[in-house]
Amino acid sequence: MTLPDNDNLRKEFDSDLENSINLPSIEELRIKYLGRKGIIASLMESMKDLPDKEKPVFGKSVNELKKYFNTNYESALKKANSEKQSDSSPDFDNTLPGVEIPLGKKHPLTQVWEEILDIFTRMGFEVARGPEVETEYYNFSALNFPENHPARDMQDTLYITDDTMLRTHTSPVQIRTMLSTTPPVRVIVPGRVYRNEAISARSYCVFNQLEGLYIDKGISLADLKGTLISFAKQLLGSNVKTRFRASYFPFTEPSAEMDVSCIICEGKGCRVCKRTGWLELLGAGMVDPNVLRNVGYDPEVYSGFAWGLGIERTTMMRYGIKDIRYFYDGDLRFLEQF
Amino acid sequence: MKISLNWLSKYINISKSPEEISDLLTMAGLEVSSMKTGNSFDGVLIGEVKECVKHPNADKLSLCKVDIGTGEELSIVCGAPNVKTGMKVPVATVGTILPGDFKIKKAKIRGEESRGMICSEKELQISDSHEGIMVLPDEWKIGTPFSDLYDTSDTLIELDLTPNRPDALSHIGVARDLSAILNLDLQKPSFKLDESKVEASSEYTVEIEDQVGCPRFAVRIIKNVKIDKSPEWLSKSLEAVGIRSINNIVDASNYVLMELGHPIHTFDMDKLSGNKIIIRSSSKDEQVVTLDGIKHKLPEDTVLVCDEDKPVGIGGIMGLQNSEVSDDTTNILIECAYFDPGKIRKSSKKLGLYTEASKRFERGCDPNDIEFVLDRVCSIILESAGGELSKGIIDIFPSLKDKVKIKLRYNRVNSVIGMEVSESTIKDILGKLEFEIISENDDNIELLVPSFRPDVEREIDVIEEVARIIGYDNIPPSEHALIPLSASPDNNESQNIKLKNMLVGFGFNEIYTNSLMPYELWKLSGDIDEPIRVTNPISMDMECLRSSLMPRMLEVVSYNFNRQRKSVKLFEDGIIIAPDKKSETGVKETHKIAVIIAGEISAGNWIGENSSADYFFLKGVVEAYLKAIGFSTVTFAESSNSSYHKRYDIINNGSKLGFMGEISQPVLNGFDLEVGVFYFELEVDLLFKEMKKDIAFIEPSKYPSIMRDLSFIVEDSMQSEKLTAIFEGTKTDLLKSYKISSVYKGSPLNENEKSITYHLIFSSNERTLEESEIDKICEGIINVASDSLNANLRV
Numbered sequence A: 001m002t003l004p005d006n007d008n009l010r011k012e013f014d015s016d017l018e019n020s021i022n023l024p025s026i027e028e029l030r031i032k033y034l035g036r037k038g039i040i041a042s043l044m045e046s047m048k049d050l051p052d053k054e055k056p057v058f059g060k061s062v063n064e065l066k067k068y069f070n071t072n073y074e075s076a077l078k079k080a081n082s083e084k085q086s087d088s089s090p091d092f093d094n095t096l097p098g099v100e101i102p103l104g105k106k107h108p109l110t111q112v113w114e115e116i117l118d119i120f121t122r123m124g125f126e127v128a129r130g131p132e133v134e135t136e137y138y139n140f141s142a143l144n145f146p147e148n149h150p151a152r153d154m155q156d157t158l159y160i161t162d163d164t165m166l167r168t169h170t171s172p173v174q175i176r177t178m179l180s181t182t183p184p185v186r187v188i189v190p191g192r193v194y195r196n197e198a199i200s201a202r203s204y205c206v207f208n209q210l211e212g213l214y215i216d217k218g219i220s221l222a223d224l225k226g227t228l229i230s231f232a233k234q235l236l237g238s239n240v241k242t243r244f245r246a247s248y249f250p251f252t253e254p255s256a257e258m259d260v261s262c263i264i265c266e267g268k269g270c271r272v273c274k275r276t277g278w279l280e281l282l283g284a285g286m287v288d289p290n291v292l293r294n295v296g297y298d299p300e301v302y303s304g305f306a307w308g309l310g311i312e313r314t315t316m317m318r319y320g321i322k323d324i325r326y327f328y329d330g331d332l333r334f335l336e337q338f
Numbered sequence B: 001m002k003i004s005l006n007w008l009s010k011y012i013n014i015s016k017s018p019e020e021i022s023d024l025l026t027m028a029g030l031e032v033s034s035m036k037t038g039n040s041f042d043g044v045l046i047g048e049v050k051e052c053v054k055h056p057n058a059d060k061l062s063l064c065k066v067d068i069g070t071g072e073e074l075s076i077v078c079g080a081p082n083v084k085t086g087m088k089v090p091v092a093t094v095g096t097i098l099p100g101d102f103k104i105k106k107a108k109i110r111g112e113e114s115r116g117m118i119c120s121e122k123e124l125q126i127s128d129s130h131e132g133i134m135v136l137p138d139e140w141k142i143g144t145p146f147s148d149l150y151d152t153s154d155t156l157i158e159l160d161l162t163p164n165r166p167d168a169l170s171h172i173g174v175a176r177d178l179s180a181i182l183n184l185d186l187q188k189p190s191f192k193l194d195e196s197k198v199e200a201s202s203e204y205t206v207e208i209e210d211q212v213g214c215p216r217f218a219v220r221i222i223k224n225v226k227i228d229k230s231p232e233w234l235s236k237s238l239e240a241v242g243i244r245s246i247n248n249i250v251d252a253s254n255y256v257l258m259e260l261g262h263p264i265h266t267f268d269m270d271k272l273s274g275n276k277i278i279i280r281s282s283s284k285d286e287q288v289v290t291l292d293g294i295k296h297k298l299p300e301d302t303v304l305v306c307d308e309d310k311p312v313g314i315g316g317i318m319g320l321q322n323s324e325v326s327d328d329t330t331n332i333l334i335e336c337a338y339f340d341p342g343k344i345r346k347s348s349k350k351l352g353l354y355t356e357a358s359k360r361f362e363r364g365c366d367p368n369d370i371e372f373v374l375d376r377v378c379s380i381i382l383e384s385a386g387g388e389l390s391k392g393i394i395d396i397f398p399s400l401k402d403k404v405k406i407k408l409r410y411n412r413v414n415s416v417i418g419m420e421v422s423e424s425t426i427k428d429i430l431g432k433l434e435f436e437i438i439s440e441n442d443d444n445i446e447l448l449v450p451s452f453r454p455d456v457e458r459e460i461d462v463i464e465e466v467a468r469i470i471g472y473d474n475i476p477p478s479e480h481a482l483i484p485l486s487a488s489p490d491n492n493e494s495q496n497i498k499l500k501n502m503l504v505g506f507g508f509n510e511i512y513t514n515s516l517m518p519y520e521l522w523k524l525s526g527d528i529d530e531p532i533r534v535t536n537p538i539s540m541d542m543e544c545l546r547s548s549l550m551p552r553m554l555e556v557v558s559y560n561f562n563r564q565r566k567s568v569k570l571f572e573d574g575i576i577i578a579p580d581k582k583s584e585t586g587v588k589e590t591h592k593i594a595v596i597i598a599g600e601i602s603a604g605n606w607i608g609e610n611s612s613a614d615y616f617f618l619k620g621v622v623e624a625y626l627k628a629i630g631f632s633t634v635t636f637a638e639s640s641n642s643s644y645h646k647r648y649d650i651i652n653n654g655s656k657l658g659f660m661g662e663i664s665q666p667v668l669n670g671f672d673l674e675v676g677v678f679y680f681e682l683e684v685d686l687l688f689k690e691m692k693k694d695i696a697f698i699e700p701s702k703y704p705s706i707m708r709d710l711s712f713i714v715e716d717s718m719q720s721e722k723l724t725a726i727f728e729g730t731k732t733d734l735l736k737s738y739k740i741s742s743v744y745k746g747s748p749l750n751e752n753e754k755s756i757t758y759h760l761i762f763s764s765n766e767r768t769l770e771e772s773e774i775d776k777i778c779e780g781i782i783n784v785a786s787d788s789l790n791a792n793l794r795v
């Protein structure tokens, strides 16, 4: 007749119990003796190989042992738990840190984009997206960039073939959108754009642009100003001052650049704003009649405005980040701050 | 373009501060990128060197006694080689702060006391000249402040011009804009010109063969000039805008270039063969040596200025060495022409030759100011170099275009700008900008556009001029611009945000990586089709477009491990680009969201185990993520790619959503990582299509539930899904959940066996369940498992 060696197992258990002074070690004790792969479980397991007539006696012996283990384990557990929960215990160390819960963060560029999306969605704009590899037609010709004109030098282009390229701006999506819809059009267009520029603290060959387009009957320069001033105030705070300067883009006429009062010095003049008190936020303008004609809109009936801003630049401005490369290095020490 | 405000004041009488002027220009579209105001030179006085001896301890230094009118002579150590007794010099006294925050202190130099500094032009930041101290006119009175006698009040502004404004590449052009903004009169330069009796046309002729490239070409001739240094006003004017003075001929044409914006070229007439100038297109493989001594092979169809033998100039770009004006030149031929902007730009690009001339011609010079420009430059040459000007201009213009005519409707101005602009304001502005009104009625005016404004071609361009001069800031913004339509905010955008929110919730950080990469890095994607390449990459490191997000993400993992991070869990949302012959652009763009995981699952904690991510952690993330966005029935199918060690496609309803896998060791080898790296990516557009937007809510039961654990012993080689399928197949609706709670191998099981334990939860929404009915269901399951899979219950 085979029986479990209860005496020795009890001794072993007792000595383990003595060493089980905190919750983790008590848990270890449970696993060793009472766990699914524990001693009791394996004794039960071995029982199935015994002849049938021996099983009841063996089973009874194992049950006794299990009861012993259980009782002692449970009381040890309770004791430990009560000790843990008694804040008055002089040994309790609340200066130990809590369990660290890993936090995830959205990229700062995503955060700023989502904020901008939110502002324009409330103004009734929808999102449009387009391809990163574009044809010469959408990237330049349809946008009124004359062939062989210095205007094309404003954007150093990366070519895939003679007439396909990595888009240099999100403006081709203006054309694609207008070709596929009838006015009124109200869209914002986020996306990656590419320039043939060496990587430095101030420029990166890849960056994210945000384009906006609003076409309807009777839209004027005053509407452009109203919309973009409202956007700037929502994004940067109602105290921000704005100014509009005349500028030039082939696809808008009149063209403007919108500056906002420097966030660092609040317009007093500092190094970031080159002592002017102003920072350039975006380029804008009334959509050029040639562009409207290119998509089959009658410029005598419809007018509208477009604008574009760099999400990197805006984010850098917002947080005083001086090096654009941080956005693409993926350094967690940077990303975790936002 | 550098503009001197002193120079500007020759044409317009402005009583505004430099800051105000710079602001006005910026607002009107001539952006001022920097402004440098002259220094006040407080503390710098006129002195006379009374005594000058060698420094006893230094060969190159002198000891000077300088009288600055205080009665006491100052001892000053001076290092300049040109210092001499009797010279009048600028002296920076002790306490003076020179430009560049350089404070003058009492000092001992090699043992000798020095109380002040005799200054060079560079130290005063007047010019770059540092060859010696500045020598002042003898008549300047000792002790007078330097700034009283030396004109230092100029302000230099640097304009960052947009390419549509060639007219603003000149002082007169900038002055014209200011005259319109401030409503002031513009004074064009006036001069007189004495001609000799000799008719220029009897000496030279001009023939234009390439009439497309050169619509107009004109020359004047001056004989018996004397090449010399320029008069001071001329050299100073040029130096003020950063141009080095060369001689009185070259300086004259540079001066007119900066004044009027039209490039001029001067030939040494005696170096020209024959007496005819021919303008033609270059033929194949022609070679020339330009003024700067560099040999160029000319692209075909370059405009060439030739004498009867040879080319003597690349039209509109640069003159050639063979006909250059030199010190012994006596007779000169002065060219002023109009070249086709497109042609100049093409040639200058191909030659890689960008000059002050090409910059203006490619933007478009005024084809109609040529006579005035030639007269102007001749007047300066005659004044500064003497000579006799032959009578008349040889001026050929076979294909000159008429000035542009535009009809401007007043109401159109108002509707584009969005405010009322009076007719008189419009006419004043356009008049100052030299638009000519040729007819008018109540509703509109017909205008002739000045030919120095090639950018103005249409009514809208004229409206921009009006708006620009009024100032955009003076247009009241509309308050009611946007009344929301029944806008349907793009659903995909909010879905996309949700996709990211979930991963952020899992504790993952979002990254952005460069889409351009070197070929070697691209290869790690394991993709078979060659990547899309950029034909003109910035460097070979930016040659290929990403066809997978993985290689750059892996780089970021390694970047962070190198900075002592132990737990890196990242995601990126972006476009990948792969070849596709069928598409319009030859590429296919796919929107992906990808996750990469390496190292500890949570950062180091002082309690609990810090377990490392492994394959089943990856799978758990995939399953949880997909479940969270509404995919509860995905399946996995083994797939292969050389970059992954274990890889499974993720399939939903027969379509492949993406894949997951462990990155293979050979790929990791380049990155010095000692942990496994796990990756999955999903195609976002497919997720959008199937993402669950509506949730079918199920009421939780109010009755207690019953739990059971069932362990089965099966062959080790058996895939668990077979056993799981049995639970799936049970007909009861009481079994609410079943999941694997443990897998066990080893003693007392046989070597080729394992046990799988399922944790089951039963409940009913209608009643409290009986233990016995659950036992019955379990028995059923046990029987099926035993019959179909030979899986036995572990007791």
Ligand SMILES: [Zn+2]
Binding pocket: A262, A263, A264, A265, A266, A267, A268, A269, A270, A271, A272, A273, A274, A275, A277, A278
């Ligand atoms: Zn500032």
